[in-house]
Amino acid sequence: MVMTDTSERHAADTSERRADTTRQRLIAAASHQFARRSYSMVSLDDILAAAELTKGAMYFHFPSKQALALAIVDDLNEMSRAAVAELLTRRMSGLETLIDLVYLQAVQNTQNEVARAGVRLLETVDNTTDLSTTTWQTWIEFVTSLIQKAVTEGDVADHIDPEDVAKMLVALWVGMRRISDLDRPEHYLDNLQKAWMLALPSFANPDRIDYFTQFIKRRHALAVIKVSDEPHPRDLNAAASARADP
Amino acid sequence: MAPQARSETTRQKILNAAIDLFGEVGYAAAGLGEIIERAGMTKGALYHHFDSKEALATAIIEQGTNLTLDAFHRVSQSSSPALENMIHGVFVVTDLVVTDKKARTAEQLTRGLAEFNSAASQVWSNRLDAITTQARRASAEGDLREGLDPYVVSESILNAMLGAQLLSKTADGDDHVNRLTRSLELLLPAIVAETSLAYFREFLAREYLRHPQASRSTD
Numbered sequence: 065m066v067m068t069d070t071s072e073r074h075a076a077d078t079s080e081r082r083a084d085t086t087r088q089r090l091i092a093a094a095s096h097q098f099a100r101r102s103y104s105m106v107s108l109d110d111i112l113a114a115a116e117l118t119k120g121a122m123y124f125h126f127p128s129k130q131a132l133a134l135a136i137v138d139d140l141n142e143m144s145r146a147a148v149a150e151l152l153t154r155r156m157s158g159l160e161t162l163i164d165l166v167y168l169q170a171v172q173n174t175q176n177e178v179a180r181a182g183v184r185l186l187e188t189v190d191n192t193t194d195l196s197t198t199t200w201q202t203w204i205e206f207v208t209s210l211i212q213k214a215v216t217e218g219d220v221a222d223h224i225d226p227e228d229v230a231k232m233l234v235a236l237w238v239g240m241r242r243i244s245d246l247d248r249p250e251h252y253l254d255n256l257q258k259a260w261m262l263a264l265p266s267f268a269n270p271d272r273i274d275y276f277t278q279f280i281k282r283r284h285a286l287a288v289i290k291v292s293d294e295p296h297p298r299d300l301n302a303a304a305s306a307r308a309d310p
Numbered sequence: 311m312a313p314q315a316r317s318e319t320t321r322q323k324i325l326n327a328a329i330d331l332f333g334e335v336g337y338a339a340a341g342l343g344e345i346i347e348r349a350g351m352t353k354g355a356l357y358h359h360f361d362s363k364e365a366l367a368t369a370i371i372e373q374g375t376n377l378t379l380d381a382f383h384r385v386s387q388s389s390s391p392a393l394e395n396m397i398h399g400v401f402v403v404t405d406l407v408v409t410d411k412k413a414r415t416a417e418q419l420t421r422g423l424a425e426f427n428s429a430a431s432q433v434w435s436n437r438l439d440a441i442t443t444q445a446r447r448a449s450a451e452g453d454l455r456e457g458l459d460p461y462v463v464s465e466s467i468l469n470a471m472l473g474a475q476l477l478s479k480t481a482d483g484d485d486h487v488n489r490l491t492r493s494l495e496l497l498l499p500a501i502v503a504e505t506s507l508a509y510f511r512e513f514l515a516r517e518y519l520r521h522p523q524a525s526r527s528t529d
Contacts, residue, residue, distance in 0.1 A: 157520065164388075164389075168389060275513075279509075282509075283391075286451075
């Protein structure tokens with residue numbers, strides 16, 4: 065009796081694990097395609113060939129290409145939620161948290177294929193679902209809350225509407241990703257830093273600009289190390305002073 | 311409730327009673343009888359889980375200092391510059407010691423038993439290792455003064471932490487955070503590279519401003 069019980073449970077575990085791996089293989093293969101080509105150009109056959117799986121195996125998990133794409137966006141949103149939760153436990157100020165988040169996402173969007181495919185899909189799936197509208201709205205609300213916090217902390221000027229700043233920053237972040245070549249992550253990070261340096265004086269309190277300029281440069285330098293294959297940390301001072309003029 | 315879960319609840323109840331009593335009267339004056347009474351347990355239940363007062367202290371030291379070490383490690387895992395992690399981590403640990411009864415009692419027991427108890431003697435070297443890892447990274451990132459030994463830098467920071475803890479009035483979180491900040495302000499020019507100094511002074515000032523609320527919550 066006990067034996068049967070254990071072996072049955074064992075069998076269930078194994079098949080569950082196998083199902084998990086199949087799902088992961090599909091997501092990985094699809095992400096690889098969606099990260100590089102537009103949604104309509106990607107065929108299910110390409111994905112299945114890369115995943116070395118049959119259509120039957122796929123339909124068990126995803127009824128359509130669209131379902132597969134939405135699952136990738138869901139995975140991306142889950143990753144972002146986890147990153148935000150983790151960042152909030154650091155209890156840094158609102159504006160520091162926001163900049164940390166921007167750089168975390170920037171590195172993730174170039175280094176992680178699911179994230180990279182997810183952000184691209186977000187821009188194309190909006191014809192048929194409200195997923196991207198909801199996602200942007202969630203981001204704008206979260207960034208607004210961080211800017212509101214930054215106002216009470218004296219980092220952001222209090223005569224500006226936090227929601228306006230949030231919309232501008234989200235647009236800047238999405239737009240910069242869109243116009244940059246993610247295969248050249250250093251170039252993308254450079255664009256991002258320049259845009260932030262230009263935007264910063266429009267909402268930050270003048271006496272905080274020096275600090276946040278340094279704060280951004282330090283994160284930029286670390287992000288560049290992450291996306292490049294450089295084995296050793298780079299001198300943050302040198303990196304910060306080399307780009308003294310944004 | 312499953313027997314195992316019930317046993318764990320009993321164990322934690324005894325520990326909580328011990329944390330309260332050690333915190334109030336100190337390790338030496340705390341009697342096992344009073345701990346049993348406060349926990350509402352029998353002597354048998356206590357001895358089932360802990361064979362001595364020192365075993366109780368060891369468990370509290372382990373649980374409480376794991377809280378603070380884990381918090382420091384979590385901060386260290388962030389992708390921020392290492393010297394920022396180090397300063398932020400020191401404050402996060404201090405916050406826990408000020409606001410969390412278990413963490414605070416563990417510090418008190420560690421200080422009292424460090425020479426006699428192996429769990430306690432391990433605490434400071436674990437902490438020193440964690441800080442040194444960040445100091446090495448900070449050195450590679452160019453934020454430490456050239457030629458400084460990251461280990462010695464970490465020792466000084468640990469000394470500042472321990473000193474602030476020893477000298478601050480019991481349960482006065484503000485006093486504790488103030489002392490720590492003053493020591494770090496003095497240490498910064500000695501350990502931080504000239505070009506990074508202004509930035510880290512500002513970083514420390516901001517860190518300090520963030521903490522009064524947290525440290526006042528004990529009152």
